[in-house]
Amino acid sequence: MNEVKKEMNNFIQKIINDDSDSGKWNNRVHTRFPPEPNGYLHIGHAKSICLNFGIAEKNKGTCNLRFDDTNPVKEEEEYVQSIIEDVKWLGFDWEDRLFYASDYFEQLYEFAIQLIQDGSAYICDLSGDEIRNMRGSLNEPGLESPHRTRSVEENLELFHKMKNGEFGNGEKVLRAKINMAHPNLNMRDPVMYRILHAKHHRTGNDWCIYPMYDWAHGLEDSIERITHSICTLEFEDHRPLYDWYLNQLDIYHPQQIEFARLNLNFTMMSKRKLKQLVDENHVSGWDDPRMPTISGLRRRGYTPKAIRNFAEDVGVTKRDSIIDVVRLENALREDLNKIAPRVMGVLDPLKVVITNYPEDKTELLKAVNNPENPDAGKRDIPFSKELYIEQSDFMEDPPRKFFRLGPGREVRLRYAYFITCNEVIKNKSGEIIELHCTYDSETKGGSAPDGRKVKGTLHWVSVNDAIDAEVRLYDRLFLNENPGETDDFLANLNPESCKTQANAKLESSLSNPENITYQFERNGYFIKDEKDSMNGKLVFNRAVSLRDSWAKFFKNNGK
RNA sequence: UGGGGCGUAGUAUAAUGGUAGUACACCUGGUUUUGGUCCAGGCAGUUGGGGUUCGACUCCCUACGCCCCAGCCA
Numbered sequence: 001m002n003e004v005k006k007e008m009n010n011f012i013q014k015i016i017n018d019d020s021d022s023g024k025w026n027n028r029v030h031t032r033f034p035p036e037p038n039g040y041l042h043i044g045h046a047k048s049i050c051l052n053f054g055i056a057e058k059n060k061g062t063c064n065l066r067f068d069d070t071n072p073v074k075e076e077e078e079y080v081q082s083i084i085e086d087v088k089w090l091g092f093d094w095e096d097r098l099f100y101a102s103d104y105f106e107q108l109y110e111f112a113i114q115l116i117q118d119g120s121a122y123i124c125d126l127s128g129d130e131i132r133n134m135r136g137s138l139n140e141p142g143l144e145s146p147h148r149t150r151s152v153e154e155n156l157e158l159f160h161k162m163k164n165g166e167f168g169n170g171e172k173v174l175r176a177k178i179n180m181a182h183p184n185l186n187m188r189d190p191v192m193y194r195i196l197h198a199k200h201h202r203t204g205n206d207w208c209i210y211p212m213y214d215w216a217h218g219l220e221d222s223i224e225r226i227t228h229s230i231c232t233l234e235f236e237d238h239r240p241l242y243d244w245y246l247n248q249l250d251i252y253h254p255q256q257i258e259f260a261r262l263n264l265n266f267t268m269m270s271k272r273k274l275k276q277l278v279d280e281n282h283v284s285g286w287d288d289p290r291m292p293t294i295s296g297l298r299r300r301g302y303t304p305k306a307i308r309n310f311a312e313d314v315g316v317t318k319r320d321s322i323i324d325v326v327r328l329e330n331a332l333r334e335d336l337n338k339i340a341p342r343v344m345g346v347l348d349p350l351k352v353v354i355t356n357y358p359e360d361k362t363e364l365l366k367a368v369n370n371p372e373n374p375d376a377g378k379r380d381i382p383f384s385k386e387l388y389i390e391q392s393d394f395m396e397d398p399p400r401k402f403f404r405l406g407p408g409r410e411v412r413l414r415y416a417y418f419i420t421c422n423e424v425i426k427n428k429s430g431e432i433i434e435l436h437c438t439y440d441s442e443t444k445g446g447s448a449p450d451g452r453k454v455k456g457t458l459h460w461v462s463v464n465d466a467i468d469a470e471v472r473l474y475d476r477l478f479l480n481e482n483p484g485e486t487d488d489f490l491a492n493l494n495p496e497s498c499k500t501q502a503n504a505k506l507e508s509s510l511s512n513p514e515n516i517t518y519q520f521e522r523n524g525y526f527i528k529d530e531k532d533s534m535n536g537k538l539v540f541n542r543a544v545s546l547r548d549s550w551a552k553f554f555k556n557n558g559k
Numbered sequence: 560u561g562g563g564g565c566g567u568a569g570u571a572u573a574a575u576g577g578u579a580g581u582a583c584a585c586c587u588g589g590u591u592u593u594g595g596u597c598c599a600g601g602c603a604g605u606u607g608g609g610g611u612u613c614g615a616c617u618c619c620c621u622a623c624g625c626c627c628c629a630g631c632c633a
Contacts, residue, residue: 009573036633071632128631135629139561142629173631183562185629194631213633237563237628258564260626265570271633313582315572319565320626327571327583337596344593372596403594412592446592457592522593550594 010316025227029061034068037079039271040286040293041086047262050311053092065094069102070216072200086294091304102202108211116155120248123158124175141181142188165208169195186241218242226254232261263322266476267292268484289541290477290497301517301527301543306335329544336525338372344459345506345520349388356438357385367415383416386463388505393458403455411456418443459521466505469538473499
């Protein structure tokens with residue numbers, strides 16, 4: 001047993017190991033990720049993507065991307081494109097195996113005819129209501145449809161007519177003839193085809209009958225020679241039907257395996273409700289940085305690696321669980337800490353005048369680009385008489401343990417000098433608008449030759465060289481830990497989920513930022529918003545803050 | 560009440576008959592020119608009850624708890 005296998009030993013991998021030992025699939029592993037293009041992918045899908053592509057990769061197998069596009073009234077091409085982009089961005093490659101359920105409509109139709117000919121399927125004229133009423137209940141068996149005994153010939157003829165558009169929506173369905181008294185409701189003569197006179201995003205008006213999920217899915221898996229068909233827990237009840245169809249047809253038969261979908265606290269994963277947030281403009285779109293969508297996370301500044309690490313980290317089981325969203329944030333911090341270039345940006349500026357610094361002087365100081373990675377090198381940052389520091393880095397009446405700036409206190413400006421605050425300038429309403437400080441020219445670079453220590457180190461930006469930017473600070477979208485469970489999830493929207501710092505000042509190296517996530521030292525990780533940065537206006541999104549033990553201490557101990 | 564699943568620290572997740580481990584969270588301390596990172600230490604768990612066994616998270620029985628299912632959605 002090698003290291004890799006030890007790390008990756010979730011229950012699905014164990015099944016694969018067993019299959020490998022028994023030679024069940026001739027050592028083949030072939031999975032698929034089968035999204036329905038009826039919305040954007042979210043972090044929950046990411047778990048499934050990482051599982052399916054990941055398990056194929058780890059076992060030298062392959063994974064297909066397959067659109068389960070069997071319901072034209074909900075599906076759109078826009079979603080297809082976004083899904084392709086998102087899976088690609090996560091770093092997975094389906095090579096030439098991009099498939100659509102709609103590519104198999106003809107074959108599915110032929111299979112249905114086969115079932116009819118075997119006497120295992122029939123056309124039912126009952127209405128939707130009637131079918132539901134006759135299905136029975138959890139405790140009572142259902143009633144058989146009066147059309148259950150139609151002849152094969154009649155069924156064949158009616159099915160042709162269905163296909164040819166001779167009936168209206170809902171007039172007839174094709175049903176499997178199984179058992180109306182089955183304890184599993186899914187087996188009580190489930191619908192295989194329904195009539196939908198709707199334009200499909202790929203097949204146009206070629207079809208007016210569309211296959212139901214249960215009928216279609218196993219066949220899609222079978223056609224693609226999938227070995228392990230991995231889906232979520234709620235389909236456990238459908239497995240007997242999945243198996244029944246494939247057994248009736250006596251064709252290649254993949255194994256369906258169910259795992260628990262991802263749940264995150266303070267996060268809502270329902271596609272329907274996410275769509276509502278978008279449609280009702282509670283967020284700016286599917287890619288709003290507060291959305292749990294892949295596109296939202298991307299715009300927020302998440303990296304594919306962080307998401308993949310997270311998916312690996314939370315594991316795969318059959319237990320319903322709710323993962324703490326801070327683990328997703330931690331996965332991001334972990335990745336970004338190693339790779340993000342450090343820069344200085346003042347979000348909420350307070351002007352500082354160094355009274356003993358020459359009026360017109362600007363000097364360039366060396367700053368480390370990434371202390372975690374010496375290869376990232378250094379850069380020059382301009383220093384001058386007037387600077388900005390963070391409002392929150394000054395307190396007129398500081399509490400114990402506050403080791404930033406206060407009247408008479410000395411702190412270090414990162415990579416620059418020690419400064420001491422001598423005077424606090426206020427406006428008429430008593431607000432602090434400016435600090436007058438003196439610097440110690442001996443401390444250039446940030447250390448004192450006399451060995452003198454300061455506790456605080458502040459980030460800063462030179463006034464003359466500062467770049468203006470709008471910075472958006474995001475917080476969780478919902479206040480409630482389980483927003484999906486409440487009746488009115490909109491009532492739980494966090495009114496402060498996006499705070500804007502309109503007057504942020506950034507160091508000059510950020511005049512033309514790359515499309516990567518930076519660390520603003522002592523603040524957090526930020527990425528330029530490519531959508532909203534326009535005509536000279538820079539907008540940055542905060543992906544996640546840095547861990548802040550001072551904020552925690554302050555919160556726990558009051559003042 | 561029928562059927563299908565699931566119960567291990569606060570939250571997740573390992574251990575498949577042999578020392579209950581890991582991560583995050585939480586608490587201490589150390590290092591630090593980011594109150595970041597990093598390092599060291601600590602707290603804390605097998606749903607209850609029986610049984611089998613030298614030995615049970617693991618096997619058996621039973622009780623309890625939680626999740627899913629009555630779309631012509633997926």
